[in-house]
Amino acid sequence: MNTELTGVIVMFLLSVLLAIPLGKYIAKVFAGEKTLLDFMHPLERFIYRLCGIDPNRKMNWKEFLAAMLTINLVWFVYAFFMLIFQDKLPLNPDGNAGQTPDLAFNTAISFLVNCNLQHYSGESGLTYLTQLLVVTFLQFVSAATGIAALVALFNGLKEKTTNNLGNFWSIFVKATTRVLLPLSFVMGVILAFNGTPASFDGKDTITTLQGDTVNVSRGPAAGMIAIKQLGTNGGGWFGVNSAHPLENPNYFTNIIETIAILLIPMALIFALGYYIKRKKLAYVIFGAMTLLFIIFCSINIYFETKGNPALDKMGIAQDIGSMEGKEIRLGSAATAFWSIATTSTSNGSVNGMHDSLTPVSGGVAMLDMMINALYGGVGVGLLNYFIFIIIAVFISGLMVGRTPEFMGHKVEAREVKIAALITLLSTFLIKAGTAFAAYMLVHHPDVGWAVKPGAWLNNPGYHGFSEMLYEFTSANANNGSGFEGLGDNNVFWNVTTGIVLILGRYLPIIGPLAIVGLLANKKYIPQSSGTLRTDSMTFGVMTLAVIIIITALSYFPPLALGPLAEYFSMK
Amino acid sequence: MKRYILPSLKLTVVFIIVTAVIYPVLIAAVGKLTPGQGRGExxxxxxxxxxxxxxxxxxxxxxxxxxxxxxxxxxxxxxxxxxxxxxxxxxxxxxxxxxxxxxxxxxxxxxxxxxxxxxxxxxxxxxxxxxxxxxxxxxxxxxxxxxxxxxxxxxxxxxxxxxxxxxxxxxxxxxxxxxxxxxxxxx
Incomplete structure (x- = not known):
């Protein structure tokens, strides 16, 4: 077997092997049991006291959401103004300009919602100050917000009947001090020792061997790259993200960074099992997700290592696969694997350019984001999967003619309506957004925006359509990767994707928490022989079927117009 | 919403200091020990x-x-x-x-x-x-x-x-x- 393939298999196995103990640890942290990092306790108590927080106050689902949304709003206002005025603030050794209001709107939201769509390039669009005080900060707290929302769901499922989803502040603080900060620190140090810059020096000027003068961008990147990978954020220090040889210097760092994409999303599934004491449910969920994940990976690895058929026709050698937009030290298999890891988990970092993926791989990456629940973003991935579970419970209930139940609570009209609305919302945002963009492109190509619609696309035909479809899919999934050929730094894309980002983040958090809040309030029905077992293989398959049917029905038309049409046109 | 504003503001300031000042400075300090002193090889x-x-x-x-x-x-x-x-x-x-x-x-x-x-x-x-x-x-x-x-x-x-x-x-x-x-x- 070739070494590129064994490398990928090692990455996957290590991710699972590390996620199991981490999941156990996370469950212990939030259950308040003893853990290795209890020395953080005084720091946490200090934070609570300083901020006037009572960490033991119980919150119902409405209070929990109010606290979460309030602090998110504060972050948005803060980030927006920092970005606009970054040129007038310190720590700007490269002399970069302030962001325009529409770009700052998009950037602030994008990092706030854990998406990290970047309509600028890191080297020139931000200063060291905003890279740290806005971007790195939001990468931590948005991931911690996701974890907090998920732990609230855990709390709702744990008790037979309760209206207490836990204390938002305390879960949020612990998610940072006990999970994100320690892991990021370890990873940041590993990266620094492998050649990723970590100092505050500005650009360096060198004369190359051939005699050219070149500026080399640097900066305190290692720490930011660690949290961008671990927190399913994805927004890189450098413009090309982890394809950059300083951001991802060698195959070893690539293994670490790939594991970091999958680690916490996988661990949270195991944490669910330990926390609510239903390990089998967690294994069934993990198994169902992994099945689809491996299928997607296999498809992309197959097509990327096989190469671009159009180049084959030119008669050159494509022994190491399709290499446009890829790096030699990483190889086509590892880039294909990353393309699925990053779209499964709503991470959005890339180690190769997705715009240059062969058609089917690009299409699978989009499909993966349309599902957005295979492991999924930190915290929110499992919330999305929960929506699919509710729908699966409802449909199975109809099929056997019983009132649907989930974990001892009746699932009634109100819960199913919320779940259905959340699912429909995604398809609406993606398709309406793409249609609107296509309309502007065709009918108003000369509108005087920073980039005219007629100049948006970097590629003609089907692939150009894919660029627009990918952008809205990525925004809705809070993913952040892109077909980066798209000329997206203008008021149209900044505003439309900004709005999609907000809706695509908060409604899929509010919906599941509302459902679990309503369910947990209901009377507990003990399990009987007629109960649908949600921790069985059968139900796992049922959920998968629901996912496939919903996404296939919703997204087949746009996928057919973009990637599939391109694939068949190249045959 | 009002009773969440004050803790939100304070928590924001604390977290900016912890995650965006202390954390990167710590990594930069460790970076000084690396072969390229954290500036790249x-x-x-x-x-x-x-x-x-x-x-x-x-x-x-x-x-x-x-x-x-x-x-x-x-x-x-x-x-x-x-x-x-x-x-x-x-x-x-x-x-x-x-x-x-x-x-x-x-x-x-x-x-x-x-x-x-x-x-x-x-x-x-x-x-x-x-x-x-x-x-x-x-x-x-x-x-x-x-x-x-x-x-x-x-x-x-x-x-x-x-x-x-x-x-x-x-x-x-x-x-x-x-x-x-x-x-x-x-x-």
């Missing part, structure tokens, strides 16, 4: 820094090994890929031109020997490496330009080839800058 020739080991640079002369095509002409302050789609006709024409130009500069090489990575742009525009095949296909040209035995240069490429991680993970690669520095040192 550089390569020095005759006491002069001629580049970063990990950042590819442009080589256009026939006497040097060429790196991969770059969408940004190896501008290390503005990395980017070409973002060309696989079926884009303009893009395919660019690749065809690169093939033609390579054949002109490398007489004796046949088209089917050209590895695709040598005529396709890298993801970062700063790819520091070549595949062994992409280096070897240039040996004939360099041997002729420098009047050195082909076998010697081929041996140098072999010597500079980095094996997969631990022997079984990832691709083989050759660092172009290190290879060219070694080439200059050859007599």
């Amino acid at each position: 550089t390569i020095t020739v005759n006491g002069k820094v001629i580049g970063y080991a990990n950042v590819g640079q442009k080589f256009a002369e026939d006497k040097y090994f060429w790196g991969r095509p770059s969408a940004v002409d190896y501008n290390a302050a503005g990395s980017a890929g070409s973002n060309k789609g696989p079926s884009n006709p303009d893009y395919l024409k660019i690749v065809q031109d690169r093939i033609d130009s390579f054949l002109v500069h490398n007489p004796g090489v046949k088209k089917e020997q050209i590895p695709a990575e040598l005529v396709t742009a890298s993801g970062s525009g700063l790819d520091p490496d070549l595949s062994p095949a992409a280096a070897k296909v240039q040996v004939k040209r360099i041997a002729a330009t420098r009047h050195i035995d082909e076998a010697k240069i081929l041996a140098l490429v072999e010597q500079q080839t980095v094996k997969p991680l631990l022997g079984f993970m990832g691709p083989e690669k050759v660092n172009v800058l290190k290879l060219n520095v070694a080439l200059d040192e050859m007599k």
Whole structure:
């Protein structure tokens, strides 16, 4: 077997092997049991006291959401103004300009919602100050917000009947001090020792061997790259993200960074099992997700290592696969694997350019984001999967003619309506957004925006359509990767994707928490022989079927117009 | 909502200090202990820094090994890929031109020997490496330009080839800058 393939298999196995103990640890942290990092306790108590927080106050689902949304709003206002005025603030050794209001709107939201769509390039669009005080900060707290929302769901499922989803502040603080900060620190140090810059020096000027003068961008990147990978954020220090040889210097760092994409999303599934004491449910969920994940990976690895058929026709050698937009030290298999890891988990970092993926791989990456629940973003991935579970419970209930139940609570009209609305919302945002963009492109190509619609696309035909479809899919999934050929730094894309980002983040958090809040309030029905077992293989398959049917029905038309049409046109 | 505002503001300030000041400064401090003092590993020739080991640079002369095509002409302050789609006709024409130009500069090489990575742009525009095949296909040209035995240069490429991680993970690669520095040192 070739070494590129064994490398990928090692990455996957290590991710699972590390996620199991981490999941156990996370469950212990939030259950308040003893853990290795209890020395953080005084720091946490200090934070609570300083901020006037009572960490033991119980919150119902409405209070929990109010606290979460309030602090998110504060972050948005803060980030927006920092970005606009970054040129007038310190720590700007490269002399970069302030962001325009529409770009700052998009950037602030994008990092706030854990998406990290970047309509600028890191080297020139931000200063060291905003890279740290806005971007790195939001990468931590948005991931911690996701974890907090998920732990609230855990709390709702744990008790037979309760209206207490836990204390938002305390879960949020612990998610940072006990999970994100320690892991990021370890990873940041590993990266620094492998050649990723970590100092505050500005650009360096060198004369190359051939005699050219070149500026080399640097900066305190290692720490930011660690949290961008671990927190399913994805927004890189450098413009090309982890394809950059300083951001991802060698195959070893690539293994670490790939594991970091999958680690916490996988661990949270195991944490669910330990926390609510239903390990089998967690294994069934993990198994169902992994099945689809491996299928997607296999498809992309197959097509990327096989190469671009159009180049084959030119008669050159494509022994190491399709290499446009890829790096030699990483190889086509590892880039294909990353393309699925990053779209499964709503991470959005890339180690190769997705715009240059062969058609089917690009299409699978989009499909993966349309599902957005295979492991999924930190915290929110499992919330999305929960929506699919509710729908699966409802449909199975109809099929056997019983009132649907989930974990001892009746699932009634109100819960199913919320779940259905959340699912429909995604398809609406993606398709309406793409249609609107296509309309502007065709009918108003000369509108005087920073980039005219007629100049948006970097590629003609089907692939150009894919660029627009990918952008809205990525925004809705809070993913952040892109077909980066798209000329997206203008008021149209900044505003439309900004709005999609907000809706695509908060409604899929509010919906599941509302459902679990309503369910947990209901009377507990003990399990009987007629109960649908949600921790069985059968139900796992049922959920998968629901996912496939919903996404296939919703997204087949746009996928057919973009990637599939391109694939068949190249045959 | 009002009762959440004050804790939100305070918590925000505390978290900015913890995650965006203390955390990066800690990493920068540890970074000082690394081989490049946290500034990236550089390569020095005759006491002069001629580049970063990990950042590819442009080589256009026939006497040097060429790196991969770059969408940004190896501008290390503005990395980017070409973002060309696989079926884009303009893009395919660019690749065809690169093939033609390579054949002109490398007489004796046949088209089917050209590895695709040598005529396709890298993801970062700063790819520091070549595949062994992409280096070897240039040996004939360099041997002729420098009047050195082909076998010697081929041996140098072999010597500079980095094996997969631990022997079984990832691709083989050759660092172009290190290879060219070694080439200059050859007599």
